[in-house]
Amino acid sequence: MSETQTNHRQTSGYRGISSELLNEAKANVGDQLKIQDGEKIYDGILIPRTELGDEHVIVIKLKSGYNAGVRVTEKTKIEITGKGGKPSFARPSVPPWREGLPRVAVISTGGTIASRVDYRTGSVEPALTAEDLYSVVPELSQIAQVTTDILYSEFSENLTTKHWSEIASKVWDYYQKGMQGVVICHGTDTMGYTGAALSFALQNLPIPVVLVGSQRSSDRPSSDAATNLIGAVSIAATSSISEVIIVMHEKTSDDYLVIHRANRARKCHTSTRDAFRSINSAPLARYNVNEKKMELLDESARKRGQSSNSALKPGFDGKVALIKFYPNMDPDVISWYVDQGVRGLVIEGTGLGHVSRYCYDSLKRAIEKGTVVGMTSQCIWGRVNMNVYYTGRDLLALGVLPLEDMIPETALVKMMWAFGQTADAKGVSELMLSNIAGEISSRRTRTAGEM
């Protein structure tokens, strides 16, 4: 838990004019307010404010479930239309284990799925422990003997390579202890990055490693938290797949979940429940929520129980940068990164893998200094092909690596992982061009030699 987050929960955070108006109205966090400013009227529950906030803004939770900031002046009128109750969250008792069920570890790292809603304020707090989850979703006890573990309570945008290493090691421990599957509750913002990291750090495990998240917190009628968690535990307990996977809604309806190979998956929508998509490959499987059955979509998915060559390789070196190219990009940013000691660069080029010729000198210098430079495409879908145009061939000639059909995010994570395995640029380049965990497809039209 970050200090900032802890602070937020201990004070309403209002100051200046906002604080005066709220004091005058005797309003507390959690109260239902009517805020009138001239002809405009806003109704909602008062929620705490960040200390950094503009003192002219009061934040309320609207009926829709969304929060809104209302700009106030000295003339604004505030009226209490309902008093907030006391916090209503009380943890139910933990259900007992049932004999004979598979054993599954549920690791909580934070994010919306692991959020406790403060029912008083409607504010989403990253505080639900795995144990809370288990209690709140008692269906889990019908599916597996669940061991819960609170690793972090972080919004996923704050996770780094350090966390990836720790999560990988934790999963490895549970595998060694005989768990039939491991579930990781994770914020959706960077779930794709963490999933890719685990796919490289946890190689050839004979059990599924399931990342699961939620796009809507459990205080909203449309929440996907319980459905996703139940599905994830069920898949971890019984599925025939033993890869690192991401389980989320397949469509906006609750009927199906979809199982993505984690290093192929990408959050493609800010808010819908089916935000994740498999890129450049079909999802591995679909899970029928009502029938509790999995339908395999990709026969090449690694099967449960194959335990040869299982390995934990948790090293990451975060000194790798992602640069998205755009018109007028200052090529000096490439040199700046190199001078900062960055060891690898993943470029999100345009189209088949291009940048402007104004970048050539900086790239040449970077590569001469031993930096590994890989090319991906900001198109997201498709494969880089740097043999078609002069730009691509020039970049290949400079030593830029064409990273096939890896998505940029996975390419970045993989390069961080590769530098965690070897300090040697040549070794890293070889790893980058090898298919380690299904992150690269073979070319459909592969016809001739390498370049």
Added chain:
Amino acid sequence: MSETQTNHRQTSGYRGISSELLNEAKANVGDQLKIQDGEKIYDGILIPRTELGDEHVIVIKLKSGYNAGVRVTEKTKIEITGKGGKPSFARPSVPPWREGLPRVAVISTGGTIASRVDYRTGSVEPALTAEDLYSVVPELSQIAQVTTDILYSEFSENLTTKHWSEIASKVWDYYQKGMQGVVICHGTDTMGYTGAALSFALQNLPIPVVLVGSQRSSDRPSSDAATNLIGAVSIAATSSISEVIIVMHEKTSDDYLVIHRANRARKCHTSTRDAFRSINSAPLARYNVNEKKMELLDESARKRGQSSNSALKPGFDGKVALIKFYPNMDPDVISWYVDQGVRGLVIEGTGLGHVSRYCYDSLKRAIEKGTVVGMTSQCIWGRVNMNVYYTGRDLLALGVLPLEDMIPETALVKMMWAFGQTADAKGVSELMLSNIAGEISSRRTRTAGEM
């Protein structure tokens, strides 16, 4: 035309062992070769090599139309299986204008659609002028009185704000001269960026401004060049829409083209012909290629002939940077950009518009120094909403602007344009949050005040 490109066309570029092998075989560029290395045999037409190239690689054009680099050693055997002919491209005569047809200007900037294929080598050269295009596609003379104009011969990854200004001014000139529509042939790599730029620089024109490109050069059976160009000229000549639009294949088949509002469109696939997608909005219209008819999909599209408030605003200030956030991103890159004199930053955050808290200090410093910082989402689809989580509220409190549902590329271009209109950060912020040319949708659930 860049020097590099010119050089490439004048020499085969091979050196070292490649050159020796080719000399030994008496092979010239354009010859059909059989290259045998151990058990591997490659067949294709020899094409010129970049001077920067690895001397162990010979590039051939395969039957599939793709180029491939073949690694050679001293033991490699090369055999000529067919001699290359002389260049077969001869420009047909320009067809005469037909009375009574609408007048359309076709501006050529380069890219695959404006590429002349060197039939001798199969290499794609950005050398086809608008006049060549007109001659090669004589159908155009049935549709409009076409005026052609070669502005550049550039791969689009090399275009910058300077080019955007010049293209906008050129279009404005043709509008003033009474053209019923203007077509811009453009490389697809950055067509979305240029399209967004024109949508801000050319306001409320009463005629359509059509960007068109091609994903497959005209030497390939699957080329979309002619279909797209004929469609673009037809739409420029007669369509009821008068916005800045992108016209490309709707699907992989040739039956329909799709008309995107340019500032909503994004190249989403490296190679398919239907690579462009409208993001966060439906396409404006569909064009039936066989029936030569347009079907309007968005009634809100600006209609042809509305000439009030038409304006040319071609100023851009390129000192704006795009930063895609990722785990372990060095927050100092933000400060580096600010110290380089960058006036605005567009962040591609995660999810609803987040970055790690490790970035707060750098962002605070940037904003205190007067840098305008806008937030978009790397999800691409959806809208940022920075009121839901503490991270978002913290960023709002720091002064980060939530850029609604603008795609990051359009937000970047718009900020470059905004700084071309006013030096004042407040003025730029206001422009960024205003819907100038359909680049922002109103919220479906808009309910309360601003933040």
